[in-house]
Amino acid sequence: MHIIVCVKQVPDWDIPPSSFKVDEAAKRVTPPAGVAAVPSQFDTIGVEAAMRLKDKTPDAKITIMSMGPEAARDVIKHSLAMGADEGLLLTDPLFEDLDWYQVALVLSTAVKKLEDVDLVICGRQAVDWDMGVSGSGIAELLDWPALTIGKDVQVNDGTLSVERVLMDGFETVEAPLPAVATVSNELGEPRYPKLQQIMQAAKKQVTIWSAADLGLNEAQLGPDGRKLTLERLYVPQSDAQCEMMEGDTPEEMAQNLAKKLAEAKLI
Numbered sequence: 529m530h531i532i533v534c535v536k537q538v539p540d541w542d543i544p545p546s547s548f549k550v551d552e553a554a555k556r557v558t559p560p561a562g563v564a565a566v567p568s569q570f571d572t573i574g575v576e577a578a579m580r581l582k583d584k585t586p587d588a589k590i591t592i593m594s595m596g597p598e599a600a601r602d603v604i605k606h607s608l609a610m611g612a613d614e615g616l617l618l619t620d621p622l623f624e625d626l627d628w629y630q631v632a633l634v635l636s637t638a639v640k641k642l643e644d645v646d647l648v649i650c651g652r653q654a655v656d657w658d659m660g661v662s663g664s665g666i667a668e669l670l671d672w673p674a675l676t677i678g679k680d681v682q683v684n685d686g687t688l689s690v691e692r693v694l695m696d697g698f699e700t701v702e703a704p705l706p707a708v709a710t711v712s713n714e715l716g717e718p719r720y721p722k723l724q725q726i727m728q729a730a731k732k733q734v735t736i737w738s739a740a741d742l743g744l745n746e747a748q749l750g751p752d753g754r755k756l757t758l759e760r761l762y763v764p765q766s767d768a769q770c771e772m773m774e775g776d777t778p779e780e781m782a783q784n785l786a787k788k789l790a791e792a793k794l795i
């Protein structure tokens with residue numbers, strides 16, 4: 529079984545959103561200087577899901593695929609240290625500034641080129657743009673089933689089984705392989721690489737493919753190939769005001785709060 533895990537490199541998500549600069553004219557977001565690039569949170573959970581499958585089926589092969597700049601090699605290395613077998617870095621100036629369709633096009637074309645893939649695992653959403661569309665987009669372009677937002681991913685006799693997280697519970701769904709699964713934080717903590725694994729990861733192979741290697745061109749990856757138009761990018765103004773409740777005890781503060789809410793006809 530060959531499993532691909534899609535891992536996106538994102539700015540460290542611990543940085544407060546207010547420290548990012550939004551250039552409304554250029555419609556761009558710039559992270560503060562010196563912010564570390566890290567694997568997207570849900571994507572290391574994707575690696576964990578793949579590793580749990582490999583724990584049961586040791587001859588399964590896990591390839592980590594990341595599209596991004598050369599520096600995205602670091603998130604591949606982290607995933608390799610978690611136990612994955614190989615890395616695939618998709619890097620090319622044409623891969624910058626893509627919309628959701630073009631991202632799915634690049635990732636799905638790489639999966640097609642690999643030819644022997646049984647399962648693609650993505651995070652439920654990337655923690656920078658939070659679009660949550662790439663997994664389903666890859667499945668659509670490959671014409672494979674997509675089982676999304678999983679807390680448990682199993683493969684038995686060529687069937688993918690995913691326990692999905694719903695608003696008010698869980699459901700288990702199945703589909704034949706090849707298929708795409710996306711995973712959520714309910715799956716559990718990703719394993720932490722040990723020092724020896726980090727050293728071993730340095731020796732693991734990372735293949736690099738460009739747009740030309742994938743047979744993709746500027747017409748597909750440039751502005752004419754976009755399916756989404758960014759109309760406006762801005763920080764919404766908030767005029768929320770905060771009033772601290774007076775009172776000597778928590779009970780008194782609660783009574784004052786209740787009074788205020790009643791005066792405002794909110795209760």
Ligand SMILES: Cc1cc2nc3c(=O)[nH]c(=O)nc-3n(C[C@H](O)[C@H](O)[C@H](O)COP(=O)(O)OP(=O)(O)OC[C@H]3O[C@@H](n4cnc5c(N)ncnc54)[C@H](O)[C@@H]3O)c2cc1C
Nearest residue numbers: 534535595627628650651653654657658659660661662758
């Ligand atoms: C209006 C608008 C303008 C944008 N402009 C820009 C821009 O100028 N520059 C720019 O860089 N982005 C831009 N983006 C973001 C870009 O369109 C998104 O990256 C794309 O739509 C995919 O969404 P996402 O990154 O939120 O990934 P999601 O769809 O949330 O990702 C889900 C999963 O797919 C996989 N995945 C996604 N991306 C990658 C990747 N690169 N490598 C490996 N796996 C991946 C991961 O497993 C991830 O967890 C813009 C987005 C919008 C909405």
